[in-house]
Amino acid sequence: MDIIKKLFSFYSSFTGDKGFLGFTTLGYPIPYFCISKGTYPVVFAQGGIHGREYITTSVLIKAVKYLQSLPFNGTLYIAPAINIDGIKIALLDKDFKANANGVDLNTNFPARWGTGSQNKTKLSKSDYIGKSVASEIEVKSLMSFTKYINPDATVSFHSKGEEIYFDFFNPFLQNLHYPLARAISDVTGYAIKVNLPSAGGYKDWCLQFLSIPSFTIEVGSDSLSHPIDLSYTDEIFLKVKDVLPTLIKEL
Ligand SMILES: [Zn+2]
Structure with missing residues (x-):
């Protein structure tokens, strides 16, 4: 069963609170x-905002099962x-990161759109910013789901490199959120990185x-090649x- 079939099969069997936050270009909920x-x-x-990083989908499905049975407030x-x-x-x-329109979704948000050092202005498997913001x-x-649930923090799972990113051109927020990045680094062993271009x-x-703590976590060793094989899910x-329970505890 491929990872998307597995996701929808898990969705069908999940008895807790669930829903769809929107739709993809091709109409998938x-x-x-x-x-x-x-x-x-x-x-x-x-997770899974970049096509070839579907190891994050596999890891997050496992995380949902784990977190259901874990006590937290x-x-x-x-x-x-x-x-x-x-x-x-x-x-x-295996090189494909974009969506069905060839746009790299993680370059398309309204935050200094089009100014990234790797940004491309033409259709591509990665890094194309889209025709408009x-x-x-x-x-x-x-964006609309995030505004609707009004979170106190967000975490984006990507692959790879075992790194944590948490800043964006704001030294005040960088200082404020550093202890949370530190706590995530302590439980994962992943390195904190700053000033990603x-x-x-x-x-x-x-x-x-939103000015809320927000983290990008790059899972999986850099020595693995894209896409990381799903046999690495457990590891x-x-x-x-413990990233999410740690954030819940520290916020
Ligand atoms: Zn990514």
């Missing part, structure tokens, strides 16, 4: 799962696969317009399983 054990804080985690929303179309394409083309339905869906990402938008899950 984008599933989310909600595990609520208290009203505050609210943390939203998502707060509410978690988890969307394991934002770019379902791109993941389906990446199952056939927030032009893509997946980006619009993610990128723009237009989901984390960037959360920091620039990666063990490293990141």
Whole structure:
């Protein structure tokens, strides 16, 4: 069973709070799962915004099962696969990161759009910013869902490199959020990185317009090649399983 079939099969069997946060370009509904054990804080985690990074989808499905049985005080929303179309394409083309329109969704958000050092202005398997800011339905869906659930923090799971990114052109927020990045680094063993020369990402938008702590976590060793084989799910899950409970505790 491919990872998208697995996601929808898991969605069907999940008996807790769940729903769709929007739609992909090709019309797939984008599933989310909600595990609520208290009203505050609210943390939203998502993965699979880049097609070839579907290891994050596999890890987040496992995380939903784990977090259901874990005691904590707060509410978690988890969307394991934002770019379902791109993941389906990446199952056939290992370099593919974009959505079905050839837009790299994590460059399409309104946060210094088009200023990233890797940004491309033509259709591509990666890094194409789109013809206008927030032009893509997946980006619009993610923005409106985020505003609707009003999270206290967000986490974007990507691959690879075992790194944590948490800043975006704001030294005040960088200082304020550093202890949270430190706590995530302590439980994962992943390295904290600053001043990534990128723009237009989901984390960037959360920091620039919502001013909430927002993290990009790159899972999986850099020595692995894209796409990371799903047989690494358990190994990666063990490293990141406490990221969300740690954030809930520290917020
Ligand atoms: Zn990525």
